[in-house]
Amino acid sequence: MTKLSDQKKTCFICGEINVYKAIASTNRFGHADLDTRPPEMERSTIHCWIQRCPSCSYCAPDISDGPEVATKVVKSDDYLKQGDDSSYPELANKFLCWAIIKEAKGDNSSAGWAAVKAAWACDDANKESGAKESRKRAVALFEQARGYGTSFAEGLGAEEAILADLLRRSGQFDKVETVCQDGLEEGPEAMVKTILHFQQSLARRKDTGCYTVAEAVEFADGK
Ligand SMILES: [Zn+2]
Structure with missing residues (x-):
């Protein structure tokens, strides 16, 4: 409540x-x-x-x-x-x-x-x-x-994960790929890595929707 x-x-x-x-x-x-x-x-x-x-x-x-x-x-x-x-x-x-x-x-x-x-x-x-x-x-x-x-944002690749979401949801798909690559190169923890891959996949589909962390995990599990 x-x-x-x-x-x-x-x-x-x-x-x-x-x-x-x-x-x-x-x-x-x-x-x-x-x-x-x-x-x-x-x-x-x-x-x-x-x-x-x-x-x-x-x-x-x-x-x-x-x-x-x-x-x-x-x-x-x-x-x-x-x-x-x-x-x-x-x-x-x-x-x-x-x-x-x-x-x-x-x-x-x-x-x-x-x-x-x-x-x-x-x-x-x-x-x-x-x-x-x-x-x-x-x-x-x-x-x-x-x-x-x-x-x-705290943690390796975390800032890139946030930027990727902001870019994708505002339709700037071409920039998502680069920012996710930058984040992945930092060697982030598994969860951040999953989110960055999910963002790349959504951007390639030109999807501007709102997704949760759980949906990123489901995406990774379904691969
Ligand atoms: Zn006042």
Whole structure:
């Protein structure tokens, strides 16, 4: 069972006090998606993972905290435009606003994960173009993070497995092969290897669908 609670919080930027939903408890039944999205019931708590101040539009996982740079970013044109972008669901805009703040802070890894969550919010709202754009954004942010020498996933080949899923689900099939080869050359553990082979197979079929880790294993067993 998921249990939610109400939490009174003071906005880090403007100081306004509002009540936000918080997860008191939740659970996971089944397997995560290939991009790490958790199964139910945690999956459906996504609307509690990000907060937006109704007064100043500051978006953050914890509205009462944040980096100093956010004070400036929330007033920028890019941020304000993203906050009200009607081509994305409201929930995705919140994650994408947080991504802008984290990118401004120089934390491209967290910014990339915020963009991934925006894609999940788009998936749930059947906003195909928003999901595609969010995944492209995540790929760009993760590649920048790597360029700066910071990692966004732990384990040999794990970053390539995440990138492969983002590329494939946003229809960039030609890049999946290379990124999977790079991951396989790192000599990853068996599970990551299975996932990379599965991604290659899906990309060759031009499949943009959502699959779980369990389905990757079934694919390997059925070979
Ligand atoms: Zn505020």
